Each structure stands twice: as structure tokens, then as C-alpha cells.
Amino acid sequence: MFLRCLAHREVSILADTHHKVVVDAALEKHESTKGSLLPILHEIQDALGYIPSDAIDVIGKRINRSRAEVHGVVSFYHHFRTHKPGRHIIQVCRSEACQALGANDVIDKLKRTLGIEFHESTSDGQITLEPIYCLGHCACAPALMVNGEPRAKMKSERVDSLINELRATNYDD
Amino acid sequence: MTTKIFIPRDSSAIGLGSNAVAESFARVAHSTKADVEIVRNGSRGLIWMEPLVEVETNAGREGYSNVTTDDVESLFKSLVTGERDHEKNVGLVEDIPYLKNQERLCFARNGVTDPTSIEDYLEKDGFKGLKAALNMDGKSIVETVTQSGLRGRGGAAFPTGIKWNTVLNCSASQKYIVCNADEGDSGTFSDRMTMEGDPFVLIEGMTIAALAVGATKGFVYLRSEYPHAEEVLNEALQVARAKGYLGDNVCGSKQSFDIELRRAAGAYICGEETSMLESLEGKRGLVRPKPPLPAISGLFGQPTVVNNVVTLSSIPFILANGASAYKDYGMGRSMGTLPIQLAGNIKRGGLVEKAFGVTLNELLYDFGGGTASGKPIRTVQIGGPLGAYIPESQFDLKLDYETFSAAGAMIGHGGIVVFDQTVNMASMARFAMEFCAIESCGKCTPCRIGSTRGMETIDKIISGENPSMNADLIEDLCDTMLHGSLCALGGMIPFPVLSAMKHFPEDFCLEPHANKVAA
Ligand SMILES: Cc1cc2nc3c(=O)[nH]c(=O)nc-3n(C[C@H](O)[C@H](O)[C@H](O)COP(=O)(O)O)c2cc1C
Ligand code: SF4
Ligand code: FES
Numbered sequence: 001m002f003l004r005c006l007a008h009r010e011v012s013i014l015a016d017t018h019h020k021v022v023v024d025a026a027l028e029k030h031e032s033t034k035g036s037l038l039p040i041l042h043e044i045q046d047a048l049g050y051i052p053s054d055a056i057d058v059i060g061k062r063i064n065r066s067r068a069e070v071h072g073v074v075s076f077y078h079h080f081r082t083h084k085p086g087r088h089i090i091q092v093c094r095s096e097a098c099q100a101l102g103a104n105d106v107i108d109k110l111k112r113t114l115g116i117e118f119h120e121s122t123s124d125g126q127i128t129l130e131p132i133y134c135l136g137h138c139a140c141a142p143a144l145m146v147n148g149e150p151r152a153k154m155k156s157e158r159v160d161s162l163i164n165e166l167r168a169t170n171y172d173d
Numbered sequence: 174m175t176t177k178i179f180i181p182r183d184s185s186a187i188g189l190g191s192n193a194v195a196e197s198f199a200r201v202a203h204s205t206k207a208d209v210e211i212v213r214n215g216s217r218g219l220i221w222m223e224p225l226v227e228v229e230t231n232a233g234r235e236g237y238s239n240v241t242t243d244d245v246e247s248l249f250k251s252l253v254t255g256e257r258d259h260e261k262n263v264g265l266v267e268d269i270p271y272l273k274n275q276e277r278l279c280f281a282r283n284g285v286t287d288p289t290s291i292e293d294y295l296e297k298d299g300f301k302g303l304k305a306a307l308n309m310d311g312k313s314i315v316e317t318v319t320q321s322g323l324r325g326r327g328g329a330a331f332p333t334g335i336k337w338n339t340v341l342n343c344s345a346s347q348k349y350i351v352c353n354a355d356e357g358d359s360g361t362f363s364d365r366m367t368m369e370g371d372p373f374v375l376i377e378g379m380t381i382a383a384l385a386v387g388a389t390k391g392f393v394y395l396r397s398e399y400p401h402a403e404e405v406l407n408e409a410l411q412v413a414r415a416k417g418y419l420g421d422n423v424c425g426s427k428q429s430f431d432i433e434l435r436r437a438a439g440a441y442i443c444g445e446e447t448s449m450l451e452s453l454e455g456k457r458g459l460v461r462p463k464p465p466l467p468a469i470s471g472l473f474g475q476p477t478v479v480n481n482v483v484t485l486s487s488i489p490f491i492l493a494n495g496a497s498a499y500k501d502y503g504m505g506r507s508m509g510t511l512p513i514q515l516a517g518n519i520k521r522g523g524l525v526e527k528a529f530g531v532t533l534n535e536l537l538y539d540f541g542g543g544t545a546s547g548k549p550i551r552t553v554q555i556g557g558p559l560g561a562y563i564p565e566s567q568f569d570l571k572l573d574y575e576t577f578s579a580a581g582a583m584i585g586h587g588g589i590v591v592f593d594q595t596v597n598m599a600s601m602a603r604f605a606m607e608f609c610a611i612e613s614c615g616k617c618t619p620c621r622i623g624s625t626r627g628m629e630t631i632d633k634i635i636s637g638e639n640p641s642m643n644a645d646l647i648e649d650l651c652d653t654m655l656h657g658s659l660c661a662l663g664g665m666i667p668f669p670v671l672s673a674m675k676h677f678p679e680d681f682c683l684e685p686h687a688n689k690v691a692a
Contacts, residue, residue: 034473035435037455042397042436063455076457078611079397079439095359096554097590099604100517101545133441133608135398136362137185138590139220139515139522148400152188 016054022047023055027062036063037073041080049089050081086121086128088166091145092154094131097138102156106142107131109156113163127166176209176252179227179234181284183216183369184401185362190241191224197245198226207253215370217284218524219271227266228252236266271521271540276502276510278490279483280363280526283370289408291416294373300418302489306381307426311341314385318488320496322508326363327353327444327481328556328585328661330507330574333488336478339468340386343476348388350379351453351472351479354395354402355437355444358557360516360588364482366524368395368402371486372409376432378485380423381492382478383430391432392472394449397439406434441558441612445660446479448614459614460660481586483512502528507573517553517590518544533568536589548593552676554601556585558608559665561672562598581672583665598677602670603631609666619654620663626650627670640682644674 026043030036040059044051051074060070074080092107114122114129121128137143140152146162180195181187195211202209219225222238226248237248238261251259263269277283286293294300306314319334340348352375356364367375379391395403410432413419421429435453437443443452447461450472471477487509491499499509507529513536515522520542527536537543537550544550552562561582563570570580577584592601609624627650634640634647651667658664678685 035453035455038435038438038452042438072457073455077438077440079437095608096558096601096604097360097517097588099601100590100592100596132398132439133612134357134359134361136356136365137188138360138362138517138588139519139524140185140189140223141517143188145398150184150188150401152185 016052019048019052019055023058027059031063037065037070038077041074045080049085050083053082086126088127088147088169089130090127090162090166091130091132091135093133093135093137093141093143095134095138097134098142101141103142103154105156106144106154106159109159113159127163174208176207177212177229178209178252179212179214179229181216181224182213182288182401182405183223183284183366184399185220186216186223186225187401189223189239193242194224194226194240194245197242198249201245201249205249205253207249209252212287214286215283215288216366216524217266217272218280218366218526219269219521220523221521222263225263225266230257233265233267236263236269237261238263271523271525274540275526276528277526278499278502278510279367279374279487279512280371280524281490282374283366283524286371288370288372288405289412291373291412291418294371298493299373300377300424300489302492303377303380303384303418303424305492306384307424307428311385311387314381314492315341317496318385318491321491321499322496322503322506323484323487323491323499324507324574325481326483326487326511326586327446328358328583330584333480333484336468336480337382337385339466340388340476340478343469345476347390347473347475348386349472349475349477350382350386350388350391351446351449351467351477352379352391352393352432352485353444353446353449353479353481354393354399355449356396356399356482356586357441357444358560358586358588360554360590361514361557361586362516363512363514363524363587365399365402366512367482367486368399368406370405372406373413374486374489375406375482376409376413376418378488379432380418380430381488382480382485384423384428386476386478388478389429389431391430392453393432393434394437394443394453395434396437403434403436410434440614441608442614442660442662445662448660449479450477457614459616462659483586504528504530504571504573505575507575511572511584511587513572514586514588515541515591516588518546518550518593519589519591520545527572529571529573531572533563533570533572533589536572537568537591541591544591544593546593546595548595550591551594551596552592552598554590554592554669555588556583557588558605559583559661559668560585561668562601562676563672564676581668583668598673598680599631599635602673602681603628603635605666605669605673606631609662613662614660617658617663619650619657620659620666623650623654623663624666627654631670634681637682644681644683647671647674 030039060067135143142154144151226237226240227234315337323333324330443458448458452458512526606627613620
């Protein structure tokens with residue numbers, strides 16, 4: 001029974017070939033370096049947007065750490081996601097310098113307009129909203145990062161146009 | 174003759190539109206077949222002027238501030254015709270008082286050069302410090318750094334030379350240089366600007382550190398919130414390797430040193446050095462008890478120099494110009510210069526590198542020009558989320574480690590966050606507790622649980638529930654956190670909380686005179 005469970009797990013890993021390719025490549029690239037776990041996880045999240053739970057088993061086996069250990073690392077760091085994010089990711093700074101120029105208004109407006117809280121995605125799965133604690137743009141606050149690109153001096157009045165801009169790029173792959 | 178146009182690739186400038194401006198310039202240049210070269214420099218640190226486009230002229234570099242894509246065509250026209258009366262013209266950049274009145278040792282090249290051009294770097298005194306160090310033994314390099322009086326710019330202000338000396342005196346098969354580029358403090362961006370605007374100075378500083386203590390491997394632990402710094406630093410590392418400044422034979426000296434860039438993962442606590450070492454080892458970032466000191470048993474148990482980006486980037490100047498050239502700046506035991514970051518609600522936000530001894534008033538008003546909103550400044554927070562809130566009555570404080578600590582404040586990484594009169598200090602105190610709850614590594618109960626209790630208690634105060642009794646509770650709790658925490662996250666979060674209560678009791682529904690807090 002136990003073995004069958006394991007076998008079943010292996011099947012579920014193989015089931016998503018794209019995941020397997022990505023995870024294997026990440027392990028291949030980093031497993032021989034010292035303290036390889038963060039580089040491996042970054043490689044996977046850069047490619048997939050998150051760390052799939054079945055990847056945790058595979059990583060643990062390959063680098064000789066228990067599943068619990070790998071899971072513990074993934075959950076310790078705010079950067080790593082365990083769920084697939086939306087196609088667009090808005091990371092908005094909550095820290096003091098941004099608050100001093102109205103970040104909380106921007107955040108409220110983002111949440112209301114998108115109808116979501118932090119760490120959630122819109123119902124169509126397109127936009128994910130995340131908090132971040134300082135982006136280093138504290139001299140031109142409030143700051144956001146949209147799909148990895150900075151936006152400074154944000155205003156709540158500009159939230160609508162930002163979201164429209166993102167929605168307009170939804171389907172033109 | 175080719176006209177050089179400089180458009181910053183610094184990520185704050187990008188956040189303000191510099192990439193779009195650069196693309197627009199390139200398009201117009203292409204279509205008009207104008208003889209121009211676009212250089213993507215770092216930022217001068219005059220962030221309120223970004224995107225600051227500069228044009229090389231016979232008299233020097235002329236600046237155009239807050240350029241948008243709408244300005245590009247008219248700006249181009251004035252460049253070609255030689256008429257410089259464009260409305261965005263701010264004159265010669267180096268004559269702008271904000272820049273002219275600084276003492277730029279560490280940031281001498283930032284915004285001036287192409288960050289990944291080693292030719293630019295060499296032309297502006299680059300690798301002079303390394304050349305000097307290559308002719309010295311480890312002991313005399315360490316001695317020079319000790320003599321300079323340089324103290325750690327990451328927050329704790331520990332003398333750098335003494336730390337290096339400990340590592341030098343350890344005998345070990347492997348030693349490491351770890352650069353702390355986790356820059357988690359709100360209001361700080363000097364590490365980011367260094368890596369994006371002058372990455373070779375960091376590479377040079379780390380290499381000198383390696384020669385000094387006998388390390389062969391270095392790591393830069395870079396926060397994941399800085400993808401642009403990662404990109405520039407990676408480019409620079411490749412160039413440095415290709416040109417023989419890193420690798421098995423550093424500058425033909427037969428000494429070997431290389432640097433690996435490691436990306437962090439969004440945990441504030443991993444800026445604490447031992448937590449960072451755990452993270453580099455692939456673990457959760459739990460703070461290690463000290464001793465052992467990282468200098469004796471650090472990364473993978475080996476002797477390790479852990480230094481901040483700005484600390485390491487201050488080293489090349491010291492080696493190139495001698496300890497006393499650096500030591501001549503500053504006051505008391507705070508020697509040299511500090512890249513100060515003016516942030517938050519400030520009219521002229523940006524980077525100001527000044528010798529220690531400059532007052533807050535000078536920084537906030539002469540450089541900063543007061544608030545961005547035009548309302549009076551109510552308070553500033555200095556030293557990141559663990560730093561105290563300082564009221565206007567103390568703005569005559571001189572920037573000096575000892576002066577600050579005597580006033581119950583800290584300089585930390587040199588970030589100054591400005592708030593105007595609309596700030597509610599109870600909600601800032603609450604935010605401090607919330608931040609501590611989110612970022613606690615979880616090892617100590619006062620920090621892990623106390624922060625959540627603190628948040629709840631401040632909520633009660635905010636809703637008017639028995640403010641005086643709850644304020645007493647906060648004081649007790651802060652006392653427990655102060656004494657019962659392993660590291661400065663739990664141990665110093667009481668500073669912003671208690672200073673807010675002490676200086677702004679009215680925001681906590683407390684009578685000013687009934688307030689017993691002594692932060
Ligand atoms: C909670 C906490 C966060 C810290 N964050 C940083 C940081 O982001 N960057 C940094 O250089 N030092 C940080 N430090 C200080 C480091 O522990 C350490 O003192 C520093 O990296 C040593 O380098 P320096 O001597 O060059 O400053 C932090 C300390 C604590 C307690
Ligand atoms: S004070 Fe907080 S962050 Fe520091 S070691 Fe203790 S639990 Fe971890
Ligand atoms: S505080 Fe928001 S970018 Fe630094």
C-alpha cells in the first residue's frame with residue numbers, strides 16, 4: 001500500500017510534463033552547489049510562478065532533505081508562492097515611506113477595484129495582489145511593482161487605468 | 174560629433190518613466206538620423222528630478238528634469254539646434270546645490286558613468302584601491318581599514334577593521350566574504366543605487382576584503398525585491414570575470430576570488446547576519462545565537478566577513494586614498510561619510526552623501542526642502558522600521574552614532590522617512606507591531622507572540638478603550654520584548670512604538686501630562 005502511494009505520487013509528478021521539465025532543469029543546474037535550496041526554488045518559481053506541491057517531494061529526494069524540511073523553507077519565505085498566481089502580479093509596498101504619501105489609499109483602492117484581499121487573485125484568475133515591504137523607491141513613493149516592473153509616485157486615482165491597462169493585455173498572447 | 178545623452182536605468186528612474194523616455198529618444202534619433210549616443214547611466218540620486226536626462230556639452234553635463242515621453246521631441250529639437258532654453262533645463266547638473274553641497278566618496282561615480290562599462294569605471298579612479306591592496310599584505314590592508322575608522326553601514330555600526338582582523342587571524346581552509354544586500358529597511362535605497370549605478374565599486378570592495386582576510390569565495394545576498402539590481406550586478410560580474418578582476422588569477426596576482434550572487438526571498442529577518450547565513454545554507458532564516466561570531470564560525474561553519482553593500486563600497490576609496498583621507502571627514506567616532514536617503518513625504522527626496530555631523534535640519538530643509546505635501550513636518554523615522562520616531566524639537570541632532578544613541582535613536586542604514594501633520598502615530602505604532610509579527614523568525618516568544626498582542630492592544634487604544642491602562646500594558650510588553658529577544662527585530666521594535674507614544678500622546682488618546690512613557 002505504502003509503495004503504491006509512492007508510485008502514485010511519482011505518477012502525479014510525471015503527469016504535468018512541463019512541471020517535470022522545469023523542476024528537473026532547476027535541480028540539474030543547482031543541486032551540486034552548496035546551500036542549493038533557495039536557488040532551486042527561485043529557478044522553479046521564475047518559470048512557473050509558484051512552487052507546486054509535488055515539486056517539494058522531488059526536490060527533497062534529490063537534495064537529501066525531508067519533505068517537511070523543504071516545505072518548511074518554502075513556507076518561511078514570503079517570496080515563495082504555493083498557489084499558481086494570476087497572469088499579472090501587482091506587488092504593492094506597505095512600508096512606512098510609502099504610507100507617508102498615501103500608500104494605504106492606493107492599497108484600499110486596489111483591493112476594492114479588484115474585489116480581492118492580499119495574496120488573492122481576481123475571480124477570472126488574471127490579477128494577483130501581494131503586499132511587499134519596501135521596493136527601494138522610498139524617495140518616489142508610493143511604489144508598486146507590476147510584473148516585475150517598478151511604478152513610482154502611484155496615486156489611488158491611477159488605479160483604474162493601471163488595471164485597465166493590465167486587462168487590455170489579457171488575451172493578446 | 175556624436176552627442177552623448179544620458180538616461181538613467183536606475184529602477185526608481187524606471188518607475189518614473191525613464192525606459193519609455195529612452196525608447197522614445199532612440200526612436201526619434203533613428204528617424205532623424207541624428208548623431209547621438211544614448212548611455213543608460215545610474216542615477217545621481219536626485220530622485221525628485223527623475224527621469225533626469227543629461228546631455229554632454231562643452232561646459233559639462235546639462236540636465237533636463239522630470240522628462241516625459243511628451244518632452245522628447247521638443248527636447249531633441251533644442252539639442253540639435255543648440256538652443257538650450259527648454260523649459261525642463263536645469264543647467265549644469267554638477268552645479269545643482271543638492272549635488273554640489275554633498276561629499277561624494279562612495280557615490281562619486283553614481284549617475285556619472287555607464288554602470289557596466291569597466292572603461293568608465295577605470296577612467297573615474299576605479300580599481301585604484303584594488304591595485305594598492307595587491308601590493309600590500311593582508312595585515313596592512315586590515316590596518317588601513319581600521320585606521321580609517323569605517324564602521325558598518327548596515328545598521329550596527331561595528332568597526333569594520335576589527336571584524337576583518339578577527340577573520341584574518343582565524344586559520345581555516347576556507348573563508349568567505351558575504352555581502353549583505355538585503356536592504357530591508359523602509360526608507361533606504363543606497364545599496365540598491367550602488368548595485369544599479371556603480372556595481373564595480375562593490376565588486377572591488379569585496380575583492381579587497383578577500384585579499385585582506387584570505388578568502389577565496391564571496392556571496393552577495395541580494396533581496397528579491399531588487400530585480401533590476403540583480404540584472405546590473407550580474408552583468409558587472411560577468412565583465413569583471415572576463416577582464417580578469419575576478420577568477421583564479423585576480424589581476425595577474427595568482428590570488429583567486431570569485432563572487433556568486435544569491436537571491437533572497439522576501440524575509441526581512443534575513444537581513445540579520447546570522448539569519449542570512451542560515452538562508453545562504455538553504456535553510457529557514459532562524460537567527461543563530463551569538464557566540465559564535467560569524468567572523469569565527471560563519472557560513473558553512475567557516476570564518477566569514479559579513480558586511481553591508483555600502484560598507485564594502487567605501488573600501489576602494491580608503492585603499493586608494495589612504496585611511497586619513499577618509500577619516501578627515503566626520504565627527505567624533507563617526508568617521509567618513511554616510512550616504513543618507515531622504516524618503517517619504519519630502520519635497521526633494523533622494524540620496525545625500527555627507528560627512529557625519531550634518532544636522533537633521535540641514536538634511537530635511539536645506540536639502541529636502543520640507544515635505545512634498547507642503548504641510549509642516551511632524552516627525553521623521555530614522556534607521557528603518559526599528560528606528561525611533563523623532564519630533565521636530567530634536568531636528569538639531571547631528572548625524573553621529575553616539576549623539577543618536579544618547580537621544581534614544583539610531584542612524585541605522587541612514588534612511589530618513591518624513592511624515593507631515595496628517596500622520597496618525599498610533600497607526601504607525603500599530604504598523605510597527607504588525608511588521609514585527611509578520612517578519613518575526615519565530616524563535617523568541619516575546620517577539621513572535623508579543624507583537625500580535627501589541628497590535629491588538631494598540632487597536633484597543635485606537636478605539637478609545639481604556640487608553641491609559643492599555644498604554645501601561647504596551648510599556649510592559651515593550652519591556653519584555655526589549656529584554657527577552659534574541660535579536661534586534663523583537664529587541665528594537667519597542668523604539669518606534671514607545672517613541673510614538675512618548676512624543677505624540679494625543680494620538681493615543683492620552684493626556685500629554687499623564688503620559689509616563691520614557692522611551
Ligand atoms: C532585524 C535585522 C535586520 C537587518 N537587516 C540588515 C540589512 O537589510 N542589511 C544590512 O546590511 N544589515 C542588516 N542588519 C545588520 C546585520 O545583522 C549586520 O550587522 C550587518 O550586515 C553587518 O555589516 P556591516 O558591519 O557592514 O554593517 C540587520 C540586523 C537586524 C537585527
Ligand atoms: S527577536 Fe524575533 S526575529 Fe529576532 S530571533 Fe527572536 S523571534 Fe527571531
Ligand atoms: S517604503 Fe515603499 S518603496 Fe520603500
